[in-house]
Every structure is written in C-alpha cells, then in structure tokens.
Amino acid sequence: MTVEEKDRAAAIFKPETGRIVAARMLTETEKFFRVVLDHGGPLGHKPGQFVEVSIFGIGEAPISICSSPTQEDSFEMCVRNVGSVTNAMHQMGAGAEIGLRGPYGNGFDMEAMKGRDVLFVAGGLGMAPARGVIKYVLDKRHDFNIVTILYGAKNPSELLFKEDLEEWQARPDCDFHVTVDRPDDSWKGNTGVITTLFRNISNIDARNAWAVVVGPPVMYKYVILEALSIGIPESRILCSLERRMKCGVGKCGHCQISNVYVCKEGPVFTYSQIKRLREGI
Amino acid sequence: MLPKIIERDDLRAFVEALLADNVVVAPIRKGEKYVFSEVETFDEIALDYNISLLSPKKFFYPQIETVLKFKIGDRPESQAITEASPVIIFGIHPCDIAATWLLDEVFKEDPADPNYLEKRKKAVLIGLNCAQPCDEFSFCRDMGSYNVEEGFDLMLTDLGEKYFVEIGSKLGEEILVEGAHFRDATSGDLKDRQAYQEKKETNFVKRIPYDTKFLPEILEESYDSLVWDAIAKRCFSCGSCNIVCPTCYCFNVTDEVAASAAEGERKRVWDSCQLAEFTEVAGGEVFREERSSRLRHRFFRKGKWLLERYGKLGCVGCGRCDRNCLVKINSVEVYTQLAGEPVQ
Amino acid sequence: MKPKVAFFSFTSCEGCQLMFLNLEDELLDLLGLVEIVNFREAMKEVLADEYDIAFVEGSITTHSDIEEVEDIRKRTKILIAFGACATIGGINAIKNFQPLDDVRKYVYDRDWDKIDTVPTMSVDQVVDVDCYIHGCPVDKKEILDVVTSVILGKTPRVPDYPVCVECKLAENVCVFDKGLVCLGPVTRAGCSAICPTFGNKCLGCRGIISDPNVNAEKDLLAERGLSIDDILKEFRMFDGLSEVSK
C-alpha cells in the first residue's frame, strides 16, 4: 500500500486537502470561503451537513456547508471569528490550503420535503446552514410547493449573504422577509425579533408543511412555539443543534445528548426528537 | 473447542515460552496497588492481584495517542498514524474482558476506528478467573460480568494444583499448541471446575436491590431526582471516575507543535464528561454546567444510553470509579437510592 | 520579522527563567522563532524597549514593582505571567497573613520602616495578563506550547480541571491511599501530576481551578485529621491570594 492508500484505510482522523479559491468578509466577524477539493471532485454533501476544518498546529472546528450540493465544483462556508481555528481561517485568503474531513452529520431529508410547503426560519449565523438548504430548494424549485424564508439578525450590519437576500427578495417564487432587532438610520425594513415575521406568512398548508429552523440556542424555543401555533406538526419542525465536537464521527462523546451523537444522528433533529432528548434546547 | 488443563507447576514454563518471543503485559505491584505493565519474567506477575488501577484497555486505546503527524505552512501535509504492535495481555479479569466487548462495539461502529481496531486485533487476551470479589467495591455480579463466556482467547481458572483452560478463539488454540504443556480436561477436571463455579456463585453476592435489567427504567424515572444534586454537593468534578473506568471511551483531540513551529502531532487523550469544559463551546456556553447534570450524564450513560445504543450496559461493575472517588460517591449506593431503597 | 521577546523578574527565585534556559534540546529551535531582547538571566544589556512578548516572572511586592510592571504592559503586545509567583502570588503571598510591619521588621531588621513593601500581588492584580504559564517551577512542555501557540496565533490552552485527571492518566497510586493529603482535587492541572507521580502530595502550585469544590476538599482534609489551621496552611503555601485561603 502507498502512504495515501494507507491513510485512506485509516481515514477517521486524516483530513483531505482543499484550496480556498475565494474569500471575503461578509460582516465584521464573518468571513466567506469557497473551497475546491484537491481531488477535484464534489464534496458530495447533503444540505445541513458540516465539515471538520483542520488547521494543522491549531486544531479542528466543525463548520456548516453553506452552499447547495447542486453547486458541484466547489463548496462554501461562512465562518465567525470566535477562537483559535476560526481566527486562523480569518487570516487566510484565496490560494491557502486547509484540511477537511467530512461531510458529516445527517443533513436535511430533502426527499421528504418534496412537493410540500417549506418555511425557513434563520437567526444570526443560522443563515449559514440554512442557506445551503434554501439554495438547494430554489435550484430545484419545481420540486417544492410554497417557499417562505424568514431571517432575523441583531442589526443590519450583521446580515449575511446580502446578494442572496436581494435575489430572494426579487424572486416571485419565494416569499422572503427579514427583520433586525436594532435598526440603524439606513434601515427601512422590519424591526423586531424574528417571531414578529410569522404574521407575514401567507397561504401555507401548515399541516403538511416543513419548517427548517436554524439559529442560536435562545431562538429555538420561541420560534418552535410560533411554528407549532400556526399548525406545523412537531415531527416536521427541523432544527440544527450545536454542540462541542471533537471527532465528528460518533466516537469522542463530546456532542452526546442522551443516547444520540449530534455529529452523527444530528445535527438536524425534528422537534419531536428534541423533546425526547430533554437536554436538546 | 474442548477445555484443557495445565498443571500449576507448568504455568511458569508456559508463560516463559510466551515471554521468549512476545511482548507480554500482566498485572504487577505498584505500591499497595496493581497495574498492567510489560513484564520480563514470570515472577514479576502478581497472579493474586485483585484489580488494576487502570484496565488493560490502555493497550488498545492508550491514554495519549498520536493519530496524525502534520507539517505546518503554505502546503500543509499530514499522515495518519495507526501503528500497532502485537501484545499478549496475561491475567485480565472477567470484568475487563466484558468491558472490552463494549469498546469493540463502539469503535467498530461505522466509521470504524483503525487506531483502536488495529491494536485490538493484535492483542491476545489471556483471562484469569476471579474466585471471589476483588474487594467491597466490586458489583460485577449485579452487572453480569463476573463470569464471561466469550471475549477472551484463553481463560484460566485456578483450581488449586491445576488451571482449567477455556479456549475462546482460534488464536487461543494456537498459543496452546506452542506452549505444549496442556492436556485435555477429563470428566474429573470438569467436576472440579463445576465445584469451583458453585463456590464462586456463593462468594459473589448481589449488592443492588433489584435486577439491573430494570436500570434503564429506574434511571428514566430518576431524571429529575434530587439524588444528583445530593451527590453533586461533594463531587470535585475531578474526572477520576471516568479515567479509571474500563468502558469510558470519550476523548479530546489536541495539536502539539514542535519547537520549530513547522511540524507537529495531533493527539487524542482520554477525556472526562465530569469536567465542565467537556461541553464548552466557543463563547463560553457550557451545555452541562451543573455538576449534578454531569453526574447524571455519567450514570445515564452507564445504565441506560449505551445499552440503548450498543445493546450492552455501559458498566461492568468493576467498582473502579467508586474505589477511586475521594468523596465516596458510590454507584451501588446511587442505584439503590434512585430506586427509593435504603442504602446498606 | 521575528517577534521580540523580553524577560522580567520581580520577587521570585528566578528559577522559572532557568527553566527556559534548561530547554536545551528545543532552545535553538525556539531561538530560530523569536529574538530575545532582554533576559536578566542571560544577557547584560537591554536591546529594545518595545516587545512582542514579555515574560514576567515573580510577584509584585513593592511600589516600584507596580510602576515597572505597568511600564512593561505599555511596551508589550503580549504579556505572559510566568511561574507561580507571577500567576497566583505563590510562596510570596505567605507574608500577607502576617501584619506587614512585622514582615518588614523580620526581613529588614533595623531599617524596616525605610523599605518599600506592599502586600504580595499576582501580576494580574496589577495589569492585564494575556497568558499564564503556571507552576513552581514552570513546566518545559508548557513553555514550548505557549511560545509556539503565540507564534501560530492560537490561544494557549490552560487546563481548568483538577490535577487528579492527569494523575489518573499516569496511573499513580493516589497519595491519600498512602496516608498523605493532596490538593490535587482543587488544583489546576497541566503539570502531568508530577508531584504525585513521584509519590508526593500536590501542593497546589498551579493555582486553584475556577470552580473548585472547596468544602469537599476541606472535609476531606479534616477527615484525614487536619485541623482548620492545618488546612489553611496547606492552601496558603501557594494559594494565599485565593478565596480558599481566607
């Protein structure tokens, strides 16, 4: 066996190499990366999955894939600078090489959502994983029924993916609403917490709809409550949970809640599953 | 495979034959306690040891293990490390064999962990039966691990002038042939083994006042019990209970960089769910902030969650956690209290 | 440009600086990464007055120490508290448990009232500290880890869990089982439990973790026959500045 074959047989801690082909700041703290894998092929992910980004000497961090699998030549990430690995990534630009393991996690079950109304509710950095699913749904628009997107951020300068937001705003085949908690002088849109956007939802067949809810832990309770109150069943409210992760493959125990590993059986769970986990949200 | 007999006086020659061309690890004395360590002579082995500080799992899942070597820089490179060399583990007790089954399940689960499995494949387990509980802490009878029928290559039972040898694998059989000090067990030997077992069954008593098959239900009912808060008052969150446990498998991963800052190694290190930082994420949120929730997590893993996941209890009743807890948090007591029974 | 590194020493035995020089095998590599511009132990002249990294050893015990460390803070990007005296006050804090004038009389005899002294402080009681290298003395591996981390831009990892974790990893016989008492259950790990590994009790030289169960430790020591005074003595040996010693 060559070294590489051996490495592959020994895969779980061995990252592959990817090259950053585009990088730019989205906000003061979030940076966008487009990455091409060294082997040239697609990452082969499902919307909602994540990768373990490896910066040798510093460590690894789980990062959601924010592009859709329909984009095959590269994939994208949006990274908030909060610590060692994420800071090291922020120092990198196009041309830099990073280590990657994955894709990991269950991702969203897109098959199940086919033909249904889909309601997206994204708060803050939750737009990163949500964007991958939204892009997928919009790329395969005819597979889905009414598409509604609600997005909330603390203030206008923290809104991610502004070009995408404009596109969604302009598209007649999706219903997009955005709000900020603290507007600045230039802000003309909605203000208030994200739950205030629920009154804008029109015409969806709630009993058959899916809700995709991604955001900071504090957001979940309130948004799930709203989703339930408009009639979406518990088993069709999907949330993506965050936990400390070290391995990404169901071994290290860090992400465990009850008898599940968030890295493996998650990070996407239905609200009915989360309820049973008790420590979920 | 039919059982064999080796005379007491021949055991030395058998072990010496193993020592001649293998790395053999066995229990040896360390102060008043015992540890598994490489031995060079038969006489170092403490055949009468009660229990080792750490279980022999450290030979397939070392406390600190390099999993990757890397080069830092514009063109980062890495190489996976899964080195494993053969080892004979001599004198492993039933509970630690039972614990190995569980670890096997965990590390075999897709995606399989080659770092563990390579070492495990190359390890020969020669068991040594326990005639009586190792001390007042063990509750292996309750956890059903005081007798094991599988999971070993050979299993020795001390019948006085002779050892009864059960063969658990093809590999075990091959080692026997090499040793050549063995004869087939006769019906007389089987009778002696039977007598040993009867005696053993009376020596081992149950200590938890209910059948442990009810543990998952009892824990389910006890999620909000105040018992967790009560034991949390004295818990140090020192992690000793995890580190000494033969079934604990959680680990941390850290990068260690050479002084040149140009290369380094990624290591995995045993970790403990009793430490606050186990669930801490960037920004400082800790998902199990209360000591009580961390203790509950440990007991739920042992008595319920791993069973649901892997089909095996996460505890073999070796008592190491309790033996090493400086503030006397005791599994048998906890399981007893949770069921509303008085602690003995 | 290589980062400029300086070393400064306040009240201490200067043993931690020696540990740096004792890095033998790694020292050359490290010197390839950084430029040492001020080193009281090894160099005579001061070569710069702006630093990237300042290692500050020793406790702050006089008014002039306070001024000096404030000055160092202004001149350096990263300030590393280096060794127990600097990180937690260490042995020097023992004097805080006696009236200050008595200490001065005892130490300086006749001229005591001319000597400038303040209660012992750790460096972070006076200025902001970016990074800690705990221990009495510091551990070589940790020096390496911190220096390479700073070079790579990573926040060095200082454990905030008890020494017992590393002691169990080392498969030591617990010193409580040998009739000694030990501060391991409330002391910050990172030293690979070196004292228990050599059969001694942990004296708490790396400081108390941020969420210690102090009552449990006090009960444990009392159970082993220590009086309240004895227990406080154990804590005050290194951790005089900590709440646990009050």
Ligand SMILES: Cc1cc2nc3c(=O)[nH]c(=O)nc-3n(C[C@H](O)[C@H](O)[C@H](O)COP(=O)(O)OP(=O)(O)OC[C@H]3O[C@@H](n4cnc5c(N)ncnc54)[C@H](O)[C@@H]3O)c2cc1C
């Ligand atoms: C499934 C999943 C998807 C995520 N997606 C994104 C994303 O798209 N964009 C983004 O900016 N962030 C994302 N995060 C959070 C991101 O993983 C953390 O911010 C990151 O690990 C912090 O690492 P650090 O080294 O910079 O910080 P440090 O504070 O230096 O963290 C040290 C180590 O702790 C662990 N850790 C710390 N925080 C977290 C955390 N929140 N989750 C998991 N492990 C953690 C990691 O192993 C990390 O390397 C995601 C987390 C999870 C679990």
Ligand code: SF4
């Ligand atoms: S716990 Fe039971 S099986 Fe394990 S060593 Fe003790 S007596 Fe033997």
Ligand code: SF4
């Ligand atoms: S060994 Fe005892 S004190 Fe330490 S974490 Fe476990 S239960 Fe708590």
Ligand code: SF4
């Ligand atoms: S939980 Fe305790 S008794 Fe059970 S296997 Fe682990 S150390 Fe042994």
Ligand code: SF4
């Ligand atoms: S010797 Fe000290 S540090 Fe080690 S386990 Fe015992 S109490 Fe903890």
Ligand code: SF4
């Ligand atoms: S064991 Fe305790 S006293 Fe010894 S070096 Fe570690 S922290 Fe310091």
Ligand code: FES
């Ligand atoms: S991240 Fe290791 S088990 Fe989930």
